[in-house]
Amino acid sequence: MKKKSKNKWKIAGFSFLGIVLLVIAGLGYEFYQLQPKNHFKSVPVVSSGNSKQLTSEDVEVKEPVFNLLLIGSDERKGQNIGHSDSMMLVHVNLTKHEYDAISIPRDTRVHLDGYGYTKITSVQYIMQATKGAKKGVEAAVKAVGELTGVPINYYVETNYGGFQAMVDAVGGIDMNVPFDVKLTHPWYSENKNRVIGKGTHALDGKMVAEVVHERYSLKNGEYGRQKLQEEALKGIAKKALSPSNINNLPSLVNSIPDFIIASNMTTSDMLSLGLSAKDFEPNKQLEYHQIPGVGKRMYDDILKANNYQIVIDQDKINELISTHF
Numbered sequence: 487m488k489k490k491s492k493n494k495w496k497i498a499g500f501s502f503l504g505i506v507l508l509v510i511a512g513l514g515y516e517f518y519q520l521q522p523k524n525h526f527k528s529v530p531v532v533s534s535g536n537s538k539q540l541t542s543e544d545v546e547v548k549e550p551v552f553n554l555l556l557i558g559s560d561e562r563k564g565q566n567i568g569h570s571d572s573m574m575l576v577h578v579n580l581t582k583h584e585y586d587a588i589s590i591p592r593d594t595r596v597h598l599d600g601y602g603y604t605k606i607t608s609v610q611y612i613m614q615a616t617k618g619a620k621k622g623v624e625a626a627v628k629a630v631g632e633l634t635g636v637p638i639n640y641y642v643e644t645n646y647g648g649f650q651a652m653v654d655a656v657g658g659i660d661m662n663v664p665f666d667v668k669l670t671h672p673w674y675s676e677n678k679n680r681v682i683g684k685g686t687h688a689l690d691g692k693m694v695a696e697v698v699h700e701r702y703s704l705k706n707g708e709y710g711r712q713k714l715q716e717e718a719l720k721g722i723a724k725k726a727l728s729p730s731n732i733n734n735l736p737s738l739v740n741s742i743p744d745f746i747i748a749s750n751m752t753t754s755d756m757l758s759l760g761l762s763a764k765d766f767e768p769n770k771q772l773e774y775h776q777i778p779g780v781g782k783r784m785y786d787d788i789l790k791a792n793n794y795q796i797v798i799d800q801d802k803i804n805e806l807i808s809t810h811f
Contacts, residue, residue: 497599522580525758526550533631533638550580552639555627561645566619570610570626572715577811580762585772589712595795596629602787605795606660612788623748634803636811646695649667649767659721662686664713668703670694694718709776720768727766775806
């Protein structure tokens with residue numbers, strides 16, 4: 487009788503051990519699949535660059551290398567329409583752990599098929615108003631692809647509320663503010679005319695969103711704001727991908743719907759990207775670029791009036807792309 491009981495527990499023990507081993511094997515396989523060289527064997531192409539085509543077809547790649555467009559919308563809470571208030575194109579090389587980023591000025595003059603010349607910030611707005619949210623963000627992606635001449639594989643769009651939530655989700659950041667910033671157009675009235683001095687500050691999401699929104703008081707206007715956005719993204723990436731936080735990456739990715747308005751990246755895409763970028767050192771791994779241009783008052787075919795636009799240096803774009811993308 488005792489022998490039978492002993493065998494019973496032995497069988498139960500083996501069964502439990504089998505389940506544990508299966509779970510471990512499953513997690514190991516999932517971790518293996520999330521490694522960039524295994525995960526990014528093919529990538530989508532949202533915009534084909536100079537070919538002026540939109541496509542969602544995947545293409546095979548030899549290395550985990552792709553282009554990612556980050557879009558910051560001025561869309562307010564409860565709305566489903568907004569301007570592309572900030573745009574940053576990132577060339578991601580997960581083999582070399584190198585990232586090259588180019589900011590696209592929001593007032594860049596571009597041609598929108600069927601409408602004429604306007605600012606790139608207006609492309610998303612007018613297409614969302616006429617054809618819906620998805621068509622709007624795809625049109626913005628296409629405009630950047632045509633401007634730079636490179637295929638764009640992924641896009642991630644957030645707004646200032648989402649940006650604020652993102653910073654708070656990692657527990658705030660240490661942000662290097664490269665020059666004094668006076669908040670002339672804050673989201674929150676109590677911050678009107680507050681000055682954030684040059685230096686490194688421990689900031690919560692609310693204040694980071696205020697700082698990266700400011701441009702009117704800056705000496706270099708939009709180009710100054712791009713530098714602030716660069717520093718904020720460095721701070722977020724460094725905090726989120728620090729050794730102390732890397733184990734929290736899955737829960738952070740699961741809360742992404744709180745931050746992101748639109749994206750064609752899956753949860754697995756983001757996890758794989760995050761795992762590859764652990765121990766991220768922005769000053770060594772990220773190279774940041776700005777596109778020079780000349781500000782002019784020009785006719786906007788959508789507004790049917792003159793407004794301030796930036797005519798960018800196409801030769802400089804071509805040089806940046808050929809060197810870094």
